[in-house]
Amino acid sequence: MGAPGSVAVVVVDDRDIPLWDLYELSIACLVFGIPQPDLADPWYDMRLCAVQSDAPGAAPGFGLRTRHGLADVPGADTVVVPGMPEECVHGDREVPPELIDALRAAHAGGARIVALCTGAFALAAAGLLDGRRATAHWMHAPVLARRHPAVRVDPSVLYIDEGDVLTSAGVTAGLDLCLHIVRSDLGAHVANQLARRLVVPPHRAGGQAQFVDLAIPVDDGNPVAPVLQWAVEHLDRPLTVQDLARRAGLSTRTLHRHVRSTTGRTPLQWLLTQRLARAQALLEATDLPIELVGERSGLGTANNLRRQFALHVGVPPTEYRRTFRASAGHVGSRQHERPVRA
Structure with missing residues (x-):
């Protein structure tokens, strides 16, 4: 196996990261950002790339400092968008245009583009999911399908690998996708040993269904x-x-x-x-x-x-x-x- 290359992890609101967005971000950092020299050397070269934002969030959260910005995204071999702010998913906030430009440039340059859960909204806004199958957490999938009708949204699976564009459902499915990427890059043995260290099942196929409750629409006048x-x-x-x-x-x-x-x-x-x-x-x-x-x-x-x-x-x-x-x-x-x- 060759070097797995560089990974750019995009953080949209670097100065106010909501608590619920930390999980997908930490997954990407845990898998790609911590060297594992006894499993594979070299490991991934990970960088956090921030979309500079002066808009303070309304929810309690954390900030981070990183020397990398969106200018460092197009040069990466893999780009990961761990999630988007709630206002970009269910509100009226647009995906930052500079992020859209960076994703398009990275994809045009041959980078593998990865979305964890609501990160799919950024990929869809950039047009990278048009005509493709994509997934997200089942709670957000109907919004993604409604907002981006050119995307073939499948809310039932854990993750989808389209080769150069990959998407996952939320929470632990993001970890499944990251381990799938490690398996693709460095082999099953390395991925299995990493999963063992993380104390998670070594492999869940992307086609496996999300573990979801039996969702029924709220009866607020809905005729069905x-x-x-x-x-x-x-x-x-x-x-x-x-x-x-x-x-x-x-x-x-x-x-x-x-x-x-x-x-x-x-x-x-x-x-x-x-x-x-x-x-x-x-x-x-x-x-x-x-x-x-x-x-x-x-x-x-x-x-x-x-x-x-x-x-x-x-x-x-x-x-x-x-x-x-x-x-x-x-x-x-x-x-x-x-x-x-x-």
Whole structure:
């Protein structure tokens, strides 16, 4: 393996970093910024590159001092955007134009561009995600899809590697992506040893689904919220779009339009997502046999459960259960079902 090269980690508000943005930033620093000479020498040459900002944040946070600015971004081999300020995601603040220019210049120069969670909003604003698959935390994915319709947003996976552009979901999925990059650059042995030092599972495939709760839109006058809530409570039934439309008192076309605008998915896609999430919850919280997990989640037979997990989660149900419990420090055996999150 050759030298892994330089990594520029972008910090948007260097003088007021909100507490909730520190995690993704610290992940990038932990993986790329701490030398591991016994694993690979040389290690990454990491630099923090700040977008100078005079706008004080409203939330309590931390500041940092770095001698690097955006001028140092285009010369890096890899550029990581750990996250964007809340106002750039759910508010009316624009992504800094100088950051957009730096990302475009870096990409044009051959750099690998990486976004952790809401960092995808900066990549999308720069046009680097147009026509590509991308992901973010499932809570932010609908906003990303709505704001950047040219991006094929997939909110169900941990991370997506498009070669020169990579994106991840939030929190621990950012660590999964960074370890995936180390694995790609320096090999599986180095990545596995680093994961061992960080006390995390050595590898979670990017196609594995995010560990998410069963999200239902709030009933604030939304015409489909009650029927979606009802569907989640009856996932073990053979539900159809016609069943949901009839219960909501809507035509199938109107139901389709409302569900799509509310969840970003078609009714059938939404149902499948809920069934998979219910199966995940059962695998996480119970010792039910695979056959019963399939029945109670509405996915039917054990064979169909395995097939759907292979297609959408990326690992078999048994491996999902084993990985989740290992990473959660599961001890002992639970013979009785715990209430499913809904």
